[in-house]
Amino acid sequence: MKIYLSYLFIGMAFVAQAQNKISGIIKTTQNEPLLGVQIYIEDLQKGTSTDENGYYELKNLPNIPIKITAVYIGFETQSKTVTFDKSEMILNFTLEEAVFKMEEIIIATPFNKLQSENVMKVEKASIQQLQHKGAATLMDGLNTIAGVSQVSTGVGIGKPIIRGLRGNRVLVYSQGIRLENQQFGDEHGLGIDESSIESVEVIKGPASLLYGSDALGGVIYFNPLKFADANSFDFTYNQSYHSNTQGTNTTFGAKQSYDSWKFLANGSRNSHSDYKTPNNTRITNTRFNETIFNSAIGFNSNFISSTLRFNYNSTKVGIPEEIGIQNNHKTPLLPYQDLTTKMLSWSNNFFLSNSKITSTFGYTLNERKEFEEHHHEEEATHEDEEHDEPLHPSLFLKLHTYSYDVKWHLPKLNKFETILGFQGLHQKNDNFGEEILIPNATLNDFGSFFTAFYNWKEHSIQGGIRFDTRSLKTEKHIVLHEDEEHIFDPIDKTFENFTASLGYKTKLFNKIISRINFATGFRAPNLAELTSNGVHHGSNRFEIGNNDLNSERNFQSDISFEYDSQHFEIFANGFYNRINNYIFISPTGNFEEEFAIYQYIQDDAKLYGGEFGAHLHPHPIDWLHLHSSFEFVIGKQDNKAYLPLIPAHKLTNTLRAEYDINKWLKNGFTSISLESTFKQDKISEFETTSNGYNLVNVGMGGKIKLSKISLDLSLNVNNLFNTSYISHLSRLKVNEFNNIGRNFIARIQFNI
Structure with a gap:
C-alpha cells in the first residue's frame, strides 16, 4: 500500500493543471431558471449546483470527452457528453418535468449510464430515500427494495438475500472494493453503516462477468459519500432516536472542496438496547453498539x-439465546461478537487522448471475535454488564484482503463501446482464538474479462466473456474439544470457471422499455463449506465441512418491461435461475454434546419468481402517489425438496403525498404503507411453516430552510398497530421469539 501511495503523490506532482471550463444556464421548458440543480461529473467525482439565475460553472477540467449529468427533483435527468475544442465551453440544459422519479448514473455496471439507457436492470436508492421509508438500520432499508430481503438476528444483525440467494452468493462492494468480513455465516452482519454511504445499487442476478466469484446471486454496490460542490464547505449533524430499542444514532460530517483538491470526514455512533416485542418483552442480548469513522481525499x-x-467500523453485538434479563442497558452480555473492519481504497481515472484507464486498489482488515459465557452459577442471574475480568475470545479470526481492479475503456468507435479488464485479490485468514471454526488459509483470485456495448436508435445490446481462477490453501489443525480430537486436514484446491452474459434492450410500441438478459455465474465453495469441523456459537450448532464440494454454476434468464406515461407507471420483472451443485447445510440428525450436527452438501436446484408493480400519479391531484409492488421467489432442489430460507411472498402498498408549504418547507412528504407478507409453507425439511402478517408503517417529514442552515426532519412509526409476527427469515424463529414491535423513529439533520 505504501508503494501505491507513492505512485499517487508522484503522479500528482507531475501533472499539469488543466484550464478547461464549462458553464451554462439550466431552465425549464417554460424558460424559467432553476435554482439548486445538481451538476455532476462522475469520472471526476466533481460537481456544483445552479444559482438563482440557473447559472453554473465548473473549472479545471481535463481535455477529454466528459459526461455531465443534471439532476433536479421533479424533472427528467439529462446527461450530455462534451468534447473540448476550446478552453471554455457553454453547455445549457432545458429540463422537462418528470412525474415519477429522477434518474442517476449507475456505477455498478461498467459503462456508467443512466438507468433508462442500461441493458441490465439495476435498482438504485439514496440513503435519504431509505430513511424516509422508516428504515431503522441500513439492512432494513435494503429490505424495502423489491427482490431484496434479509436474514436477521434481532435488529443488529442482518444479511442480504437477493431473489432467494444469500451469503457468499451475494457480493457486497463498498468504496469501490469487495467487502470481505467472513460473510459465510448467516449471523454475520454487513459490517457497514449508512453514515459513510450516499446511495445503494442492486444488481439482481448473476454478475460474475463484472465481479467474478461470489457474484452468482447478485451485487449490492454501496456508493460512498460524495464530496462537497466545487469551492464550497459543508457541515452536517444528524441525530436520530428509536423508541423501541431506546436507541440513538449520532453522526457528524465535514466536507471541503476546491478546484483540484477535495476532502471529507465523518463519524457516527449507534447504541441500542434489546428490542421489545409487541407483548412488551425484551429479547435479551439483541443490544448492539457501533462506532464508525470515514474519511476521503480527492x-x-x-x-x-x-x-x-x-x-x-467497530461493532459489539449480542448473540441472543433466551429471554432473560429485562432492562434497557446497551452493553452486550455474553455471548457477543466484537467486530472491527478497516477498509482502505485508492481509485483512479487516467485520462488518455481518446480512452481512459480506471483502477482501484484496496486493503481490508477484518477482525472477528466471539466471546462465550463463563459457566459459573453466579453469572446466570448477574445483571452487571461490565466484565470484571479480562475476557479471551473463544473465536478470533483475522482476515487480510488485498484487491485490485483495472479496466481499460478502449477508444469509442461510433456507438460501439468496449472494456478490457482484470481483477483479483490475495487473502489470508489467521486464527488467534481458543477454538477454530475455519483453518488458517491463503486464497488468491484472478480474473480477466472483455465486455462491449452497442447502441442504435432505440436498441442496445451488451455482452461479454470472462475467465477466473481461484486457488485455496489451508493448514492442518488438530483441536481438542471435550477430550475429543477435531482434525482440519490441509487442502490445496484450484477452481477455474468461464462466464458470459448477453443482454438486449429496446422500446416496444415506442412506449415500453423491454430488457432481456442471459447470464452465467459461478461461486467457488468457501472455507467454512470446505473445512468446518467444530461448534459455531453464533449459530448454536456443530458444523462439518465437505472437502469434495464443487463450484456452483448457474444460468439465469431475466426479462423486464416498464411502461411510463405522464401519470401512470407499471413494471414487471421475471427470472428463472438454474444452479448446478447448489451448496447448503443440512442437519444430520446426530448431536455433539448438546449441539445438533450440520453438514454441507450439494444438489442441483432452481429458483424462479419476479417483482411486479405500479405507480399511479392521478391528475390533477399532482401531489398524490400510489405505489404497489408484489414480489415472490420459489426455490427447489432437483429432488423436489424446497430450498431453505426462501423469502415469503410480499405485497406492499404505499400512499404518499408530496408537497411544499410556502417558502419554509420543501420536499415535504406524508406516507402510509401496508406490507402484507404471505404464509410461507414451501419450506425445507428442517424448517417450519411461517404464518402471514400485515404491518402498517407511517411517516412524514421535509426540509426547512433557515438562512444558511437547512433542517431535514422526519418521523416514522413502524408496525403502527404493534402486530405480533415472526419473520420466516428470522434466525430467532426457532426460539419462537417475535420480531420487533412498534417503533417510533425521529430524525433531524442540520446542514450548513
Missing part, C-alpha cells in the same frame, strides 16, 4: 482523477 487534473478513502 484530486483531479487534466490527466488523473484520484480518490483515497478510509473507513473504520
